Amino acid sequence: MGLATIYRQFPTKEALYEAVVHARLRALAGWGVDVKAGPDDLRDDMVGAIETLLRRAQSAGAVRDDVGMPEVLAPLGAACLAAERGRWDEETRDRALAVMFDGFRRPRS
Structure with missing residues (x-):
């Protein structure tokens, strides 16, 4: 374009x-987020949506049972900051997220 x-x-x-x-x-x-909510409400909605996705993934056997919200939010927040400050291109972002998500996966037996 x-x-x-x-x-x-x-x-x-x-x-x-x-x-x-x-x-x-x-x-x-x-995604069910109330976009007219204030910043605190919006944050709570986003965390709730992420937690719902986490629980569904765990129920489906895709994510380790010992992963909780702190283990998801910490690397996700760090990756967001790094991507913003480092001005990551799409390929770098995709590779970094793939590595992070691999760590959440349930080990194969």
Whole structure:
């Protein structure tokens, strides 16, 4: 996609930013997150959604039983900070997350 195409769709940086934010908010709402909540409520909703996913993965046998929310949130938060500060490209981000998620998997017997 060329710059001219982007500028036709989004005449200003603000318009592009607004479109991105709206798309992200729609995605979060699709996950059941109350996007109109305050920051604390939003954080609680996100943690609740992650915990639900963790429990489902554990019930399905995909994630180790000894993994709890602290073991998920600590490396996830660290990876987010590192990706932001290091300006990771998509390939680096995908590899780093794959390594992290491998550590959550239940060992094969």
